[in-house]
Amino acid sequence: MSRDTRAAVRRLSDAVHDSALDAWRGTGDPSTLSELSRAHERVSAAYWRGAYEELSKLVSQVLLEGRARHAHATGHERERLGSLLASTYQFASSAALLLGQRDLSLSALTSARSMAEDSGDEVLSALLASTLSWIHLRSARVPRAVAVAEQAALRIEPCFSRADRPQLLAYGRLMISAAVAASRQGDAVSADDHLSQAHAAAARLGGDEAMYGTHFGPTAASTEAVGIAVALGNHGRALQLASRTQLPPAMPKLARNRYKLDVALAQCSAGMHDRAGDTLIEVGLDAPEWVRHQALPGVIGQRIAKVSTARVRSISEAIGVPLVA
Template sequence: MSTWADLTTGKRIKHLRGSDLTQHGLAEASELSYATIQKAEQDRGELSVGSLLAIANALQTDVAVILGQQAPRRGADRGHRAALRQLSDAVHESALGEWEGIEDPSSVADLGSARDAAWSAYWASDTQKVSTYATRVLMEGQARLASATGAERNQLALILASTYRVAASCANGLGYRDLALGALTSAKTLANQVDDPVMRALLESTLSWVYLRGTRTDRAVAVAERAALAIEPSFSKASRPQLLAYGRLMIAAAVAASRREDEAAADDYLSQAHAAAARLGRDERLYGTAFGPTAARTEAVGIHVALKDYGRALNLANQPDMKALPSTMTKVARNRYKLDVALAQCSAGLYDKAGETLIEVGRDAPEWVKHQALPGVIGRRLASVSTSRVRNISDAIGVPLI
């Protein structure tokens, strides 16, 4: 019997669609044409990343499942599944007030440190540590918040909002959209209790990403635009946190615009992000979010890749200041950028370089790469040149690519 990875992409889509959903039904649910679905199931031509995301969303699965990198309902290992269950329980139970038994919650300072550790684990792609730290903060933090007043209550509200946000980010990255939205709902409730426009803006940037992953690109742009208008700084007077949040929102809007192939809008948003980064002058981090010149440059490469302007993307990637990424750049951000570079290299016919870049990513972030769409897209394009080469790459990174 063939394993899930041995099936073609078209056969996997057909299997996931099942007998209860017709091709016309899948086309309607994914907002793609019937011809696109028909060609996909017949393995005729390559699906774009946007089409893959739309089909995965309509089938309520992950892109990695469609590409054969994970089997249905068994994609994550036991440790990951346990971590996500723990995280889900913490998100929902803390919001519902189910923290009985926590009689001596940690101090505000200790909870803040645990929140920071959760974000560090997220950017290192360590789901189990994210769950461990976030669970502690959400349960103990809500227990302490129940009796807190004044400045302590405001501090706790911000710590909790940021922790719900890291939980949402982790869930969204792994394809658990409902958990992500639930966590963001709790985060926004807390953020609204505190006068911190930067936290509210960063929550909206995460919401924009949730909509983007769910292929609701128009909504993703609208959310980022709305939040940017609310915090839009006067560049001569703006605080550094304002510049960071505004720049991150402009990146979110640019990415979403590029996914709907709106080049003019993407360039406009990107220019605003570059302006904010230039005003900052250096990379900074706040509430688990990094922004500055490095983020603006690396995100620009991904945006041009999404717009299929591969030459421009490679020209940016080959600039002297892009050759050595700063050591402060997180593992997730670094490897997401490298996947964009690998796709641009592959599309430009630089197949050996694309393969080498893909191997770098797989070895640096073996668990994270399993949940990404681009390795499968790159692998299928490389397979048109050399199937054996792709199999070697698959073996090297531990992810089936064809």
């Protein structure tokens, strides 16, 4: 972790805990709802770029000033602030988890759930369950990760003929979470079943959409299918799916690079070590700080090292990450 990223983690931690303790001590009035909404949009953009220093500063503003305003707000403004704060806590939780700070991630998600319940936003509450499932997955609590996603999906399961778009987005995202977690425990039947539901929700949406900074649609369903095939050991199928997958220019950087790591792992398993190395270099150059906190580059590096240690050294030098001991 670089010095700037360590500072960002500390700023995230201060923002999450100080806001929960109502510790804003700014001068004058906190930012307006409109100003906080614009800051939240920048939070989302910074997260998906992997710009953690910028993200931590924006999260601090939204959480500290937003909680100060929320304490005295009423009616519609209070509901809107509650949703905005919950989503910002969710971004803080996800960023903390990516940076290896599990306890901070859980603290942020606890505050997010409280704010979402206060706002009465059922879609946002469902999306928070997707983040909780991811925390359990990263903590090697795979059965719990599956259960959390499945239970939340049941609570918001849509009637496809008349479901509104936010409901479809949340349900599809939860089905992806359940499918990914099921694949990690080798349950191909459940993974395929959940993935088919995600594809159905994506088809009903008809295009990629984002809500509260969560992205879902045909692109997410297709790219996640590749990762699920890799996790189940179906590397040939993963490469076949990847050959038919088109990445739109608007796809968030982190989602694009996470998908490429799955492709690189499938390429390695198929003996395509040079192509896997090229893919890994693409990811490392595109998201240098993010890639430091991912496990797959090391796995890919170890496999390439069995063929050529010189190649692994050149990849490590190119992306600035040691891939083998």
